[in-house]
Amino acid sequence: MNHPLADRFDGAAEILADIAARVPDTRDHLKQTRRTIDTYHPKRLDLTVAAIVEETTTSKTFRLVGPDDTPLPPFLAGQYVNVFTDGTSRPFAISSSPARLDHYDLTVRRVPGGRVSNLLIDTLAVGNGLRTTGPMGTFHHNPLFHGEDVVFLAGGSGVAPAMSMIRDIVDNDLDRTFQLVYGSRSAHDIIFRDELDAIAAAHPGIRVDCVVADPDPEWDGPIGFLTADTIAGLTGALNDRMVYVCGPQALYPYALEQLAMLGQRRRRIRFEANGAPADPTAQPHWPADVDASEEVTVTVGATSFRTPRNRPLLDALEDRGIQVEAACRSGECSLCRVRICKGAVHNADEARLRLSDKQFGYTHSCVAYPITDVEVDI
Numbered sequence: 270m271n272h273p274l275a276d277r278f279d280g281a282a283e284i285l286a287d288i289a290a291r292v293p294d295t296r297d298h299l300k301q302t303r304r305t306i307d308t309y310h311p312k313r314l315d316l317t318v319a320a321i322v323e324e325t326t327t328s329k330t331f332r333l334v335g336p337d338d339t340p341l342p343p344f345l346a347g348q349y350v351n352v353f354t355d356g357t358s359r360p361f362a363i364s365s366s367p368a369r370l371d372h373y374d375l376t377v378r379r380v381p382g383g384r385v386s387n388l389l390i391d392t393l394a395v396g397n398g399l400r401t402t403g404p405m406g407t408f409h410h411n412p413l414f415h416g417e418d419v420v421f422l423a424g425g426s427g428v429a430p431a432m433s434m435i436r437d438i439v440d441n442d443l444d445r446t447f448q449l450v451y452g453s454r455s456a457h458d459i460i461f462r463d464e465l466d467a468i469a470a471a472h473p474g475i476r477v478d479c480v481v482a483d484p485d486p487e488w489d490g491p492i493g494f495l496t497a498d499t500i501a502g503l504t505g506a507l508n509d510r511m512v513y514v515c516g517p518q519a520l521y522p523y524a525l526e527q528l529a530m531l532g533q534r535r536r537r538i539r540f541e542a543n544g545a546p547a548d549p550t551a552q553p554h555w556p557a558d559v560d561a562s563e564e565v566t567v568t569v570g571a572t573s574f575r576t577p578r579n580r581p582l583l584d585a586l587e588d589r590g591i592q593v594e595a596a597c598r599s600g601e602c603s604l605c606r607v608r609i610c611k612g613a614v615h616n617a618d619e620a621r622l623r624l625s626d627k628q629f630g631y632t633h634s635c636v637a638y639p640i641t642d643v644e645v646d647i
């Protein structure tokens with residue numbers, strides 16, 4: 270053993286001899302690592318609809334299973350999968366429990382004019398296949414930063430991730446206090462009502478308050494919107510508890526305003542945005558002199574087409590059959606990143622761009638609006 274260290278350290282010669290005598294490691298570590306990553310974080314899942322539950326007149330839960338009943342990849346309560354259909358995709362939060370990986374439940378509510386929600390509700394049947402991403406997203410509980418006493422403000426199908434969090438607490442017997450304040454238009458629109466009531470009755474740490482905007486005469490619960498007064502009346506002082514918010518787009522600015530009135534710090538509020546902003550022109554930095562409905566020209570390689578300025582670039586590309594990888598469709602995950610080689614886009618407030626994205630002309634196409642003719646590199 271002629272290694273220079275062998276003479277200078279006690280035992281070094283023996284260690285080197287031991288190393289030399291070992292059978293060389295010829296395993297393909299890259300392949301093994303790839304297989305492990307694909308098991309836990311697959312890019313795509315091919316699932317089958319095993320059951321459909323009609324939750325309300327406007328919402329259904331689709332139970333999805335993997336091939337041969339294999340367990341599905343683990344997820345954290347609050348995460349979503351992106352569903353691919355009809356040349357586009359939409360993210361849907363998983364409403365089932367992370368403790369039960371034989372299925373994922375996706376609870377879908379009709380969105381007026383919604384291309385994918387209506388398609389799924391009207392056409393998806395038991396036995397149909399559905400292609401999704403693996404579970405994704407950062408809207409989940411983090412005990413280190415969020416604490417064990419949390420509030421969740423939900424509107425409409427925004428109750429889906431809350432349901433998963435509640436089922437997680439029940440199935441895993443978590444020592445967590447969870448208060449759901451759930452706003453619906455009418456009592457008939459309350460999704461999971463019976464199960465939520467039953468869980469709250471059986472678990473003192475879980476409290477559920479439904480608030481109805483347009484009540485029937487027999488409704489005896491709180492009424493109206495999720496105003497600061499209503500929230501405070503139900504939750505008491507927030508005392509810096511983490512507040513999660515999930516629901517239709519309009520809920521976010523509204524809830525932020527109401528929570529700010531209650532003195533809640535912005536960093537103690539977590540949002541799950543559902544899609545691009547409905548009206549990007551309402552954002553403060555939309556240029557004042559630009560007509561949102563006018564069309565501009567988008568050029569990708571040899572293809573050029575016209576699209577209105579107020580259509581998200583990702584949607585405009587998909588309209589032309591140009592596929593860009595996407596998941597959250599709300600500016601967060603960065604999968605839909607493209608480079609604007611020429612021209613300008615309005616980056617919505619929701620876009621979580623990095624400094625380098627801005628420096629080198631990258632944008633999150635799901636929340637970028639072309640305000641001039643643009644050339645795009647995808």
Ligand code: FES
Pocket residue numbers: 594595596597598599600601602603604605606633634635636
């Ligand atoms: S799809 Fe996630 S940032 Fe655009």
